[in-house]
Amino acid sequence: VTVLCLVERDGDDVADVSLRALTLARGLAESSGEELAAAMFWPPATVPAGVLAALGAFGVADAYAIESERLTGYAPQAWARALAQLITISRATAVAAAGTDRGSEVMAHLGAITGLPVAANCAAASRTSPATCQLVRHRWAGSLLEDAVLEASPALLTVAVDAVAAVPVPAAAAARVLPHHPELGEADLLVCGTESAERSAGVSLATARVVVGGGRGVGGPEGFGPLEELAGLLGAAVGVSRVVTSQGWRPHKQQVGQTGTRISPELYLACGISGAIQHMAGCLSARHIVAVNTDPDAPIISHADYAVIGDVSQVIPALVAALRARSGSA
Amino acid sequence: MQILACVKRVPMVGGRIAVTDDGQDVDTRMSGFTVSPHEECAVEEAVQIAERLGGSVCVLTLGPPEAADQLRDMLALGAGRAVLLETDGAEWGPIATAEAITEVARRGAGGPDGGYDLLLFGNEAADTGDYQVAVRVAHALGLPCVTGIKKLEILTGDGEQGGDGDGGDGGDGGGGGGGGARARARREYRGTEEVFDLPLPAVVSVKEGINLPRYPSLPGRLRAKRAEIERRRPDWRGEGLRKERLRVPEGEQKTAQILGTGADAVPALVQLLDELGLLP
Numbered sequence: 214v215t216v217l218c219l220v221e222r223d224g225d226d227v228a229d230v231s232l233r234a235l236t237l238a239r240g241l242a243e244s245s246g247e248e249l250a251a252a253m254f255w256p257p258a259t260v261p262a263g264v265l266a267a268l269g270a271f272g273v274a275d276a277y278a279i280e281s282e283r284l285t286g287y288a289p290q291a292w293a294r295a296l297a298q299l300i301t302i303s304r305a306t307a308v309a310a311a312g313t314d315r316g317s318e319v320m321a322h323l324g325a326i327t328g329l330p331v332a333a334n335c336a337a338a339s340r341t342s343p344a345t346c347q348l349v350r351h352r353w354a355g356s357l358l359e360d361a362v363l364e365a366s367p368a369l370l371t372v373a374v375d376a377v378a379a380v381p382v383p384a385a386a387a388a389r390v391l392p393h394h395p396e397l398g399e400a401d402l403l404v405c406g407t408e409s410a411e412r413s414a415g416v417s418l419a420t421a422r423v424v425v426g427g428g429r430g431v432g433g434p435e436g437f438g439p440l441e442e443l444a445g446l447l448g449a450a451v452g453v454s455r456v457v458t459s460q461g462w463r464p465h466k467q468q469v470g471q472t473g474t475r476i477s478p479e480l481y482l483a484c485g486i487s488g489a490i491q492h493m494a495g496c497l498s499a500r501h502i503v504a505v506n507t508d509p510d511a512p513i514i515s516h517a518d519y520a521v522i523g524d525v526s527q528v529i530p531a532l533v534a535a536l537r538a539r540s541g542s543a
Numbered sequence: 544m545q546i547l548a549c550v551k552r553v554p555m556v557g558g559r560i561a562v563t564d565d566g567q568d569v570d571t572r573m574s575g576f577t578v579s580p581h582e583e584c585a586v587e588e589a590v591q592i593a594e595r596l597g598g599s600v601c602v603l604t605l606g607p608p609e610a611a612d613q614l615r616d617m618l619a620l621g622a623g624r625a626v627l628l629e630t631d632g633a634e635w636g637p638i639a640t641a642e643a644i645t646e647v648a649r650r651g652a653g654g655p656d657g658g659y660d661l662l663l664f665g666n667e668a669a670d671t672g673d674y675q676v677a678v679r680v681a682h683a684l685g686l687p688c689v690t691g692i693k694k695l696e697i698l699t700g701d702g703e704q705g706g707d708g709d710g711g712d713g714g715d716g717g718g719g720g721g722g723g724a725r726a727r728a729r730r731e732y733r734g735t736e737e738v739f740d741l742p743l744p745a746v747v748s749v750k751e752g753i754n755l756p757r758y759p760s761l762p763g764r765l766r767a768k769r770a771e772i773e774r775r776r777p778d779w780r781g782e783g784l785r786k787e788r789l790r791v792p793e794g795e796q797k798t799a800q801i802l803g804t805g806a807d808a809v810p811a812l813v814q815l816l817d818e819l820g821l822l823p
Binding site: 223287290312314315317318320321322324325326327329330331332333334351352353354356357358359360361362363364365371403404405406407408410411417423429446447448458459461464466471473479481487489490491501503504512514515516517518519520521522524527528531532535536540 | 549556557558559560562569580636637638641667669670671672673674675677678679681682683685688689690691714729730731732733734735736737738739741742750751752755756772782783784785786787788789790791792797799800801803804805806808809810812813816817819821822823
């Protein structure tokens, strides 16, 4: 019997979110003395040894490498169908996946195919009886926690993407590859994604080392000039709050928050942002938060490490000038 | 093009979130309610498609009697019809919710075989974030489905959307949709775009950013105020996932170190950036 975890690829590596999902799944497996197995859509003959070592390091004994000549790209229902077959083959008592777009989508299909509930965005999971799991799951993108009980076998769950740290096991052998060739129907293959070649230019908001954020306090679309300039000087990305995108001041792709992008920079400089929970859900992984705000009682101040009490339109141009003077004299 | 757009009423939370004493709900005594953000975009998208291709939009919610307020907001955006699946306020899980929505979808948009051409959902509700109602409805109806969509084109076969019109025989006349119509849906994937092509009828869940919902017009609001809302009462049923209690995560309050006031704080700010090794 196993706990089965969907593993997503990041090029020729295991995606970091999947290592975190494996960590939660391993905890669940250990709580009931079961083995941890991985399921990945990766032709068995081409799985690099490094991937099997990495999976082994996270406690995976068996890695099911799924291949079908009918499956050329990502097809959500086909992926779920393959997992449904692996539930039987691996005698899985639980199936987990990272709560990514793909992971969440595939698990929803698996829930619909099996008629079982899916517990989304779990931060902790342990077995209390053969068909019962005690869970903590995220609501409001992690601003609220839910203690929940899942009574279903197998237990289907997704792992909140930023809730669990990836922790390897002390001594481990490489995982063993087991090929799986799923039986797929026409309907399973009706929806299939193709990746476009174009990549977005500029500093990626999700991975930027520094993010300069702007909110209502920036005052309007024209107020972003100094923030752009500061971002240019720091090699930073510009992020904004939801009010800024819903006013149409900036494009939605710059939104940081529950309905936008999650960021995890070394520094988040939040300018004129009040700190609504919808926004904070997107930046709680920031290492340091500096808030610039006229209101010392704004909610953002209680999430920040440092604060400047003042108007963005005065503080940011002065900061830009100081940085320019510094680089000029250096 | 007949479109069903499903929305959820959620608490409007601002700077902090609190839980009721029994740990069962978000405390909404100091806040109002709103439509979950992704779903408001689903309604806007539905209205834009109907404006472009003809047809109409039915907006649906499952919630307490007061959820009629949110349906009226969506009628004001341009939906033509509203259905409220009325509950007694208890929280419904995604399996039961999908079953109740499926039943309404099966009844169709009216007429002899007037099923919906497109069912739009928000990707995930702001509060519960279950990410599965759309997919479960699609399976129950035997329709193709894709989620997390940031751009949606409808290709009716006569190329009405300025797409490449590869849909075959074309729509069924003025309403668009019907035989051969397809949807081309795009979403973000690891810094690139992932494209899905699916035949209609189909189920699509969208994310905020697919459009910018309009500010409702005054005539729209007046019409919405007077509009009739169809009410039904589906039966609640429990499912395998059971909420025990809600709680606010601990240890998130910090005391920020104040670097200064106004432009006078800039030297301290520069020093901080320097100490963090973030200056070029």
